[in-house]
Amino acid sequence: MAAALSVISGKWKLSIINQLLSGQKRYSEINRAIPGMTEKMLSQQIRELEEDGIVSRHIFPEVPPRVEYSLTPIGEELSSIFYTLERWGSHYMTVTNANGEVIKPDYTCYTLVKQDDEVVKVEV
């Protein structure tokens, strides 16, 4: 459990994994897709994800350089964690807040599910 948490803890890691769940992407694509994240953070956190065996990097020896990232098999299995976190989280937000008042989320919650070797978005 501690291992699982240490793998996904990091301000941008879930966003990065989320991007890669829809398939192989290159550095600049991920960078553009996640607003607010700096390049330093992207390379730092994706490097940690690589060291943890969650993502794999494919370097093309070209100039200008090209690097593509994808999830490893065990990285893809993280989608179950995504699913559980989102389900509990959306339930939590519809049920109560700190003052015991009932609040409702003002955005759509979705989750990623694997169907026939495809990852699809499903609203919860």
Next chain:
Amino acid sequence: MAAALSVISGKWKLSIINQLLSGQKRYSEINRAIPGMTEKMLSQQIRELEEDGIVSRHIFPEVPPRVEYSLTPIGEELSSIFYTLERWGSHYMTVTNANGEVIKPDYTCYTLVKQDDEVVKVEV
């Protein structure tokens, strides 16, 4: 998802919730049960859990004081997150490490499951 993560992120929160999954406990019991955690951390993190609506506190006006903590209904539903994190984590640890080598955990992994309104430990 961010909400779920913010609720459980904190070095000792999962351990505290883990303690309370087996029933109502008082401050000193939790403190003794989690080695390495200081009293400051316990009161700080359990206060945050209370503010998030995960645990409830019952104060007995006695001297010396007595305070008992228990999980709220939505706090008990966190067990699904426990289950998923542990399952993925133990799978992760038996499958690979950073170098792609196969490693084995040198300790027993267990998970908490709800059966007939009872929370039981199950080895994975």
Next chain:
DNA sequence: TGTGCAACATACTTTTTGGTAGGTTATGGA
């Protein structure tokens, strides 16, 4: 009179994490 108890609080320091601003590489096009 003084010591211990439980459940904290408070001030301070250390560690960890994240952010800012710059530099690097080789090459193709203006």
Next chain:
DNA sequence: TCCATAACCTACCAAAAAGTATGTTGCACA
């Protein structure tokens, strides 16, 4: 000749989280 490009790295700085040490309360018991 000069500049833009992609994917980084490095040094430095700020903020957040965690750890250490000590103080507080009011009563029971020695």
